[in-house]
Amino acid sequence: MAPSKDLVAASAIPLILSLLERGDSYGYAIIQEVRALSNGDVEWADGMLYPILHRLEKRKLVGAYWGVADNGRRRKYYRLERAGRAELKTQRAHWDKFHDMLQRVKGGLPCST
Amino acid sequence: MFDVNAAVDEWVVRTLGEQCRDSKRAAELADHLHCEIEAARAEGRSADEAFALATTRMGAPGALAEELAKNRSALAAVCEPLMREERRWRGSARTLLLAHALLWAAGLIASAAWLASSHADAATRWTVVGTMPALWYASDLVVKRLLGASPARGRR
Numbered sequence A: 001m002a003p004s005k006d007l008v009a010a011s012a013i014p015l016i017l018s019l020l021e022r023g024d025s026y027g028y029a030i031i032q033e034v035r036a037l038s039n040g041d042v043e044w045a046d047g048m049l050y051p052i053l054h055r056l057e058k059r060k061l062v063g064a065y066w067g068v069a070d071n072g073r074r075r076k077y078y079r080l081e082r083a084g085r086a087e088l089k090t091q092r093a094h095w096d097k098f099h100d101m102l103q104r105v106k107g108g109l110p111c112s113t
Numbered sequence B: 001m002f003d004v005n006a007a008v009d010e011w012v013v014r015t016l017g018e019q020c021r022d023s024k025r026a027a028e029l030a031d032h033l034h035c036e037i038e039a040a041r042a043e044g045r046s047a048d049e050a051f052a053l054a055t056t057r058m059g060a061p062g063a064l065a066e067e068l069a070k071n072r073s074a075l076a077a078v079c080e081p082l083m084r085e086e087r088r089w090r091g092s093a094r095t096l097l098l099a100h101a102l103l104w105a106a107g108l109i110a111s112a113a114w115l116a117s118s119h120a121d122a123a124t125r126w127t128v129v130g131t132m133p134a135l136w137y138a139s140d141l142v143v144k145r146l147l148g149a150s151p152a153r154g155r156r
Helices: A005-022 A027-037 A045-056 A082-107 B004-021 B023-042 B047-058 B059-071 B076-117 B122-148
Strands: A060-066 A072-082
Touching: A005 A027, A005 A060, A005 A072, A005 B004, A027 A045, A027 B023, A045 A060, A045 A072, A045 A082, A045 B023, A045 B047, A072 A082, A072 B004, A072 B023, B004 B023, B023 B047, B023 B059, B076 B122
Parallel strands: none
Antiparallel strands: A060 A072
């Protein structure tokens, strides 16, 4: 089942930062990885990813450099910067918190421990 | 015979319009489109079919250009806090530049007034005159370094 637009939007930055934590990547590959991770349920429009990447770049959360792809084309790669790692840590803590809350409610655990 | 490279170049120009002057953005978009085309070719499509499918996947040129230009997508909405921070930073940068300029204007006037009214010897006068440009250069360097670490650097 495809998640709502709001959920897709909210998860975009932590997903991008997480993927870049695994290694440097580029726009097309990031979209493909997200599609694969979600088994096709999350489809990022091509035009929507780049504004986010460019903003993350401006904020120094990610860095960018130009390389050459296997086919000889110029390709812009993105890498996670130190500030991006800190941001990812924060975002993960938030997502874990919500996940934990949902699990507690689902499992019938008490609201406070 | 269908020329994929020419078709991609033309599509990028049509899509980005004014933004096409930013050759890096155009190169990034062209690379993405080529990747889509290669994926479609791997599915067994001809070059022109692959191009048509790839551009469909990329979205309508007008809509895509608007997206890239205005950052008004649903996904971009999550960037709003970052945008606010950037605007706040730009305000601080303007204040810093203004303060720097005013400080130096005041410093130069005060130095000139002091040189005119004091009975300092020639060596002292030359020291003051010689030191001021060096100090100005150093403070300008510091300000530029501060601004260089800003989100505005490399703005497209």
